Amino acid sequence: MTSLDGIAVKVESATGNVEPLLHEIRHALKRVADGKEGTVIDLRSLPLAPGEEERIEAFLGEGEVRAELDTFGATVFQETSYAGVWLVTHRNMKQAVLTRFIEVTRTPELLKSQRADIERGISRLEDALAASSKVERSRRESVAGQEIKDSG
């Protein structure tokens, strides 16, 4: 036996939780289509046999959008082949999976720019503009001073 593949283990298990979960997603998606609230499902909250999470992922497939958030480790937002159904995977800085959610929504909340960050952005932008106009003003003043010197 040269590798783990050589061990004759063929697990047959199935919890029977995959299909109900997919139906839960279908119901949640109908609610979103009707303009109602989205749903978030924590994949860690229900028992799944080895391979069942992969089955869910394969069933949902990959859609058009994939976005990555890089903070305290990567978070990947993958829209599945069913628009409005997102697979959101939060990882830590060691790349270990912290949590996995299925979000049924038009846009996952964390993808949206947050109000506090926008406000902080405004003040940073104002500071940056003030600093750059100060630099520009002093550059102009020094050019003007040089011209007066040259003409004198």
Place this chain on the structure above:
Amino acid sequence: MRKHQTLGVYLHAQGVSRRAFLKFCSATASLMALPPSAAAQVAAALAAARRPSVIWLSFQECTGCTESLTRSHAPTLESLIFDAISLDYHHTLQAASGESAEAARIAAMEENEGEYLLVVDGSIPLGNPGYSTIAGMSNLDMLRETAGGAAAIIAVGTCAAFGGIPHASPNPTGAVSVSEIITDKPIVNVSGCPPIPVVITGVLAHFLTFGTLPDLDHLGRPVAFFGQNIHDRCYRRPFYERGQFAHTFDDEGARKGWCLYELGCKGPTTYNACATLKWNEGTSYPIASGHGCLGCSEPDFWDKGSFYTPISAGLWGSRETLIGAAAAGAALGVGSALAARARKKKARAAEEAES
């Protein structure tokens, strides 16, 4: 982080974006076994949280509980939570030793009288105070002295929660749990040998977030993590219900991933979160690795007979009752699954009513 600064102000000053904070809160809500929609409430509560002082005492233990916590698979989460508490005394982790270490404990107690959190791992020997001492002080005296001014106590690991292995027959040191000594303080038992690290952090996060202790079961354990037994959440359960058991560790049933009941699995009588939170960076847990559950989060797990005989042998004295036990368990299982679902629905409804 300064002691009276809120976590929100501290993180803002560190340049942590609101989005990053919300990611942390989603993971923390999941850690506390709250529904994902609770992340916003967690964010509001955590942003206003102040840094509590924590004193950690280690008595008759193997340091496995501390090892478990420091090997946790979520270092960013833990480091944020540890940044958010002030771990003022932990004799395995702190740099200070001898008198200056003890001085740190006394100073933290005086400065935070009535407000600090006391974490204990290890059991306390009553047989002879000399069996286990720290800086010449018996474990019993140190526990009584430190518990006096604590807001609450977290007994980490089966030794602190129920006496654990030191308490196993014939209990040579007269080991007892924290709750057998301290009776006038709220105590949370985070049992397990060792406990799942994220459960330890989850209880700390709960205290930090809501300033209260989580709901507890009849053994003082947080319901969020110990409310369901391993068997209820086990992916091998369909085999149990069909009566398909592995009889040895290398037979056909074992290779096909059938139920480990006959090989001594204590899942049906063990309450813990291993089946969902798992171990080693969320990779696996004993049953998924082909070995039955030892029941390490239950009182006296070491004295309940062999790890390799079925529970039915201990309960009813013969293996012949096994099939009957499996059938009864199957009926019970349906009830437990419904109860679990009802509990979850109730939690969701309460959470929705609040929001």
